[in-house]
Amino acid sequence: MSGDGVGHEGKHHAPAPPRSNPEDGGLRRCSRIPFDCKWDPLRGSCPGCGHLECSDLFGAMGTRGARGMGAEMRRLASSPSLRSIPQLRKDRSTPNFVSRSRGRFSLPLRPHFIPSPIPAGGRCKICQGRFRVLECSLPMASERVHRLLLxxxxxxFKGWQIQGTDPTVQLALEQAVETIWGRRIPVHGSGRTDSGVHALGQVATFTAPPKLADLARLRSALNNNLPDAVRVLRCTLAPDSFHARFSATGKEYRYRIHNHEIMPPFELGRAWHIPRPLDTEAMRKAAAHLLGTHDFASFASNPGYARTTTVRTITRAEVKASGPRVELTFRGDGFLYRMVRNLAGALVKVGHHRITPEDFAAILQACRRTAAPNTASACGLYLAKVFYSSR
Known part of the structure; x- marks a missing residue:
């Protein structure tokens, strides 16, 4: 973002008084910021550029402060962005800077700018003076869609969605975003996950002004403010039309089963323990009936709201076994409430020869939830991927 002030054409005259620009929502604009700055709206900082102005004069710093500012003054004096900027206010803020150790600088005195996050009302680390917020010479940064891979x-957690003060993933994310941006910003996920359900590739979005040019630093900042049980794997900027939920074209879920008499302690809460052996070949035959477009009402629990349709298209339904681990994979254009867990519960019945693959197909065709077996445990379910159009 450019830090060029308003009305800086190289003529040495007093700047125009602050004015409002209707296109900026009435934000008062000022031509007093003398160098480039980046938008960084933390507490007490300028809402446009994120810098704080020390209200003390360079000349009032005394010998100790003056010596410490010699290098900074030389840097500012050599800055190309300062050479064509008019002298600032004709008041006590513009005498020449005098240093007993280095003599007189030709640069007129300007308030020095302290990058946030120093809160307003604190002490300037350079001159120990108190500082105040300076009106910004830059327009408010435009808001951008931030896309998170989680x-x-x-x-x-008690699931994804906010439920009062209960620990949920959405609440944790919104609190982390609020810590960084200084205000509450809604975070939207690609879909809700129940309590105990895990995610390998959940996608979330929120809309806010860009905070850090280096998005890897933003990812680290978010992770530093999140519980250990949730991590941001990647942070990118997305087009304005992108939405984590409404832009999704499909999802992939995985369901893990530990099929052994003994359940390892470190697998608790991460897989469904089925001690009796499973016939995985029969389970594969049953899963093949899911491919294509069907009405999955038999495998949909009541979500507590009216559904427009229970028809979904499944493009992948696999059963893989490796030692005691059995993994079910389902990919489709969408999934109904608890649909994957209900499918897993029915396939386990097939694996135990309680029902046949043909019975499984008949349950699918019945389109009645009461026709299907019970729901599988939440602990084995993982949201693996969310798919979006490449456009």
């Missing part, structure tokens, strides 16, 4: 361990 992974979380679901047993630490």
């Amino acid at each position: 992974s979380y361990e679901g047993s630490a």
Whole structure:
């Protein structure tokens, strides 16, 4: 972002008084910021450029402060952005800077600018003077859509969606964003996950002015303010039309089963323990009936609201076994409430020969939830991927 002030054409005259620009929502604009700055709206900082102005004069700093500012003054004096800027206010803020150790500088005195996050009312680290917020010469930064790729361990949360003060993933994210931006900003996920359900590749979005040019630093800042059970894997800027939920074209879920008499302690909460052996070949035959477009009403629990349709298209339904681990993978254009867990519960019945693959197909065709077996445990379910159009 450019830090060029308003009305700086190189003529040495007093700047125009602050004025409002209707296009900026009435934000008062000022031509007094003398060098480039980046938008960084932390507490007490300028809402446009994120800098704080020390209200003390360079000349009033005394010998100790003057010596410490010699290098900074030389840097400012050599800055190309200062050479064509008119002398600032004709008041006590513009005498020449005098240093007993280095003599007189030719640069007229200007208030020096302290980058945030020093809060307003604190002490300037350079001159020990108190500082105040300076009106910004830059327009407010435009808001951008921030896209987050998330992974979380679901047993630490009461699901995704905010539920009062209960620990949820959405609440944790919004609190982390609020800590960084200084205000509450809604965070939207690609979909809700129940309590105990995990995510390997959940996607979330929020809209806010750009905070850090280096998005890797923003990712680190978010992770530093999040519980250990949730991590931001990647942070990018997305087009304004992008939405984590409404832009999604499909999802992939995985369901993990530990099929052994003994459940390892470190697998608790991360897989469904099924001690009796499973016939995975029969489970594969049953899963093949899911491919294509079907009405999945038999495998949809009541979400508590009216659904427009229970028809979904499944493009992948696999059963893989490796030692005691059995993993079910489902990919489709969308999933109904608890649909994957209900499918997993029915496939386990097939694996135990309680129902046949043909019975499984008949349950699908019945389109009645009462026709299907019980729901599988939440601990084995993982949201693996969310798919979006490449456009």
